[in-house]
Amino acid sequence: MRRSVLTALAGTLLVTVAGCGSAAPEPAAPQPAASATLDRVGRTTELRVCSTGDYRPLTYRDPANGRWSGIDVDMAGALAASLGAKATIVPTTWSNLLGDLTSDRCDIAMGGVSVTDARAQKAAFTTAYLSDGKTPITRCENVARYQTVEQINRPEVRAVVNPGGTNEQFARETLSRATIVPYPDNNTIFDAVADGRADLMVTDAIETRWQATRGKGLCAVHPEKPFTRSEKAYLLKQGDPAFLDRVNTWLRGAMTDGTYQRFARPWIG
Incomplete structure (x- = not known):
């Protein structure tokens, strides 16, 4: 009986040892996905950033000297630096932003880009960094007249719009009875309201706040309670998840370590 037990134990030991010897090796750690964008940025030390330059406080190109400024212009420089590169705006x-991005004129679009389904179908958004919405800006003496969509959506009300973006989309869809006044230059469009060529403009609350500080007699209408809610994010080409992940990682850090707040403070306090 004792001999049988010892034999059984020996057999078990042999099986155990044999099993240890034939164990499959652990799978290798997954390699990071290749990124055509990160490869190109690394080789050229240049990050190409599409921006409109007409949406202060986020992006502005001075027509007199071509210099760029704005919160997202500074953020573009910081992103490029994190990649060992410089930003080229x-x-x-x-109207052309999405096409310029997808045709590879740039690596990323920055400067107050609203998250929309139409853009998301053709490109990739980062994590949102700003929550905003559409609200009116008008001459200060008219603030009480344009509090609601119903007050604005009348034939006698002239709503000026810049073509090709979400402002025009909102006006065409929501202010269908108002008189829509297209205006091609977003850098001077608010002058049309200030000098009486239009009654108001509906745009993003952050822009109305900035414009109201410029001393032209314009006031933002309830920017804390806009008509809509939307988010701003940065826009990248589809098909490069490694680049998207890299930008998102950097953006999360910039939003929590004071980088964004430092760039925003001179513009909006």
Whole structure:
């Protein structure tokens, strides 16, 4: 009986040892996905950034000297630096922004880009960094007249719009009875309201706040309670998840370590 037990134990030991010897090796750690964008940025030390330059406080190109400024212009420089590169701003328009990005004129679009389904179908958004919405800006003496969509959506009300972006989309869809006044230059469009060529403009609350500080007699209408809610994010080409992940990682850090707040403070306090 004792001999049988010892034999059984020996057999068990042999099986155990044999099993240890034939164990499959652990799978290798997954390699990071290749990124055509990160590869190109690394080789050229240049990050190409599409921006409209007409949406202060986020992006502005001075027509007199071509200099760029704005919160997202500074953020573009910080992103490029994190990649060991410098940012090159590629001028675009709201009508052409998506096409310029997808045709590889730039690596990323920055400067107050609203998250929309139409853009998301053709490009990739980062994590949102700003929550905003559409609200009116008008001459200060008229603030009480344009509190609601119903007050604005009348034939006698002239609503000025810049073509090609979400402002025009909102006006065409929501202010269908108002008189829509297209205006091609978003850098001077608010002058049309200030000098009486239009009654108001509906745009993002952050822009109305900035414009109201410029001493032209304009006031933002309830920017803390806009008509809509939307988010701003940065826009990248589809098909490069490694680049998207890299930008998102950097953006999360910039939003929590004081980088964004430092760039925003001179513009909006």
